[in-house]
Amino acid sequence: MEPLWAGLVLLVILFILLCSGLWVAFSLLGVGVAGLALFTQAPVGQAMATTIWGSSNSWALAALPMFIWMGEILFRTRLSEDMFRGLSPWLTRLPGRLLHVNILGCAIFAAVSGSSAATAATIGRMTIPELHKRGYHPLMSIGTLAGSGTLGLLIPPSIILIVYGVATDQSIARLFIAGVFPGLMLVVLFMGYVILWSLLHPEGVPGEKEKPSWRERLVALKFLAPVTLLIMAIIGSIYAGLASPTEAAALGVVFSLILSWLSGSLNRESFLAALMGAVRTSAMIAFILAGAAFLTVAMGFTGIPRELAAWIGGMHLSPYALIAALTVFFIVMGMFLDGISVVVLTTSVIIPMVEQAGLDLIWFGIYIVLVVEMAQITPPVGFNLFVLQGLTGRDILTIARAALPFFLLLCIGVVLIVLFPEIATWLPSRMGAH
Template sequence: MEIVELAAILIVLLFAILASGMWIALALAGVGLVAVMTKVATPPGQVLATSIWAASNSWDLTALPMFIWMGEILYRTRLSEDMFEGLAPWVQGLPGRLLHVNVVGCAIFAAVSGSSAATCATIGRISLPELLKRGYDIKLALGTLAGSGTLGLLIPPSIIMIVYAAATDQSIARLFIAGVLPGVMLATLFSGYVMIWALLNKDRMPPPDPVTSFANRVVASRHLIPLILLILGVIGSIYGGIASATEAAVVGVFLSLVMSWWMGSLDWANFRAALLGAARTSCMIAFILAGAAYLTAAMGFTGIPRALAEWIGAFNLANWQLLTALTFFYVMLGCFLDGISMVVLTTAVIMPLVEKAGFDLIWFGIYVVLVVEMAQITPPVGFNLYVLQGMTGRNIFSIASYTLPLFLLMCVAVGMVIAFPQIALWLPSTMFDAR
């Protein structure tokens, strides 16, 4: 069978299985089994065992359940409420006022969550009732929340960065720090849009709140102390060389448990719910990684990745043309798959093209996270859209339309990272290569 025909059959089969509602992990493994069986001399069972063991036997993946557990613990504390009280007085003087809490709050919570959906849900649970009660535009409130929630993927610690690092054998610590400046850049773009919108639509803004004195702002900032200490404990331990990314995840769990106990939120019911929630999410991701590892190994036996790389290479595409094609590819894929599945599913096919083009794999990881962020707010499988639909009851396509301006800003961010790679590479080269 010709490789092109086999690739087409496998793609059609994959989407057919996914459309049937089967678990993503089983869909990936099933397509992998079909691919391996096309090679008569290849034992499917042996490939299954070795590929899944190789994908699972990674010390770096230990950080995954730890960071997920940390986010589950924080989700059940008063940390997000305190963050709103601490941030609100400082943003009241900006055009857009409390709408900036969505952006800044998501950016800060992303530094202790690692999940886009968890960031969106946690900040939305606190900010939306306050914004609606004060008369802020519901469309802009939902749009900024859905878009800013994606910062949970980019600002470290990021679950999807851990998955990418494990799939491509890259340094988690380097990836984490590479996401800092792009994350700040994207949050700045979002806040800039809020200010411009507020200046152009003054009639749709609620009356301003009474001016808060500087002293009262400082007093309100005490609510941010626990969050700042947690960020310093987790991120500072990595960048200070005290702990690896895996060890820092354990530090984060310990600190979040201590803070939860200190705030009075740690009881047996919350502890059990956080542990079970982390276990379910971690098992789901591990299952997807196992299925994707089998499919990756099977693709290697078929020779499809190599043939695809040679086929695309024959077009002699410039790097910017290749990246443009990959951007459209990931956005389209994001209409059907979640971010983690996108990363593990495409690694085997995309990496040969990326390496042949000479891209830095740390930089490419940040690029991938940015385009996966875009997929988080594209229907019909946009996780942040589902989160907000569950919170507000609004149609998912309506929420997607509110998020369109922020989606376009993400396109701008992707273009900036492509045009200026040092946005992602300057911090890792400064902090690690100088040692």
């Protein structure tokens, strides 16, 4: 049990470092140094140097800054405005009407962004004033955006799936493809809830004065064409085995620059702003990954993951009981840390348990992203809540209350992929990428 006591000491050190306001990357490095210095005879400096270099020198990581840059470029275009114009004529007869623009708009932008916060901010900036002006229920407008914004983490290309793939040595192409059906499942759950809610609360959904003709609907499709082609180019090239995720990311950057130029949004200022935004975010994530890789090596030397996995194994938990315990654990972690930090902090300890339980690591990647999505809309550190607070000016508790039904829908999503793992595993099993 000695390694478990060591683990408890290191957990306290990590908690102290994070609460002191130290950057997550430095906190991870600090705990790794403490683990090696206090509980092993391993050379700290040599282990740190080789691990940080090894974790940084990864071809799979090249996709990360590319997808982030693509999202930053599109964040500064008129893409969200065009999506609103393209989607709204098709949704006027559906119960809930333009509330579905939040859900479908977020799903579409998620497929070219990879970031939850960027998805919520981009779509929200366009739809919230429009829905308010037309008289839609304010809490429902905010709730649909809070819930659907989380799709940025799941629908490929997903930044957090790249981080998970690098941390666990899994195929990023397979993880991307595995996220498609669970993402569509959440879209259906969200839209189904909005339809049900609007039938029960018709006063929250104003009637549209004008009914668009079929001709107007078909004309509106031209506004959706650019982003649809971009999604097909990225996801289609990966699924068909024509491009690796890194190559697809480079294609995405080229196409997004062309889209930005054609829309008149590309100039020197927007180009530099997108580039610097991508550099800042990529550097932060790469630094966290380097710290996490060093902590993983330190944990290996201390024997904590092996001992913990054996201890959990000795409890003879069923896979369902293990998943239930991990779900509570990840939600609590996600209340205080961002999603990427949760993934990199926990993989070194959790993955041995998951492998021992016989769970598929591709499936587990989708499961962990779904649970982290739930944490994005839970106080006190729900990043989507902060984004919407900035957009609407409402207090965080009001926004959390609006997001609660979508948190519960995400819980249903987790239950569904646990009961029917094929939702996540069927499509990757059909593709030829390795």
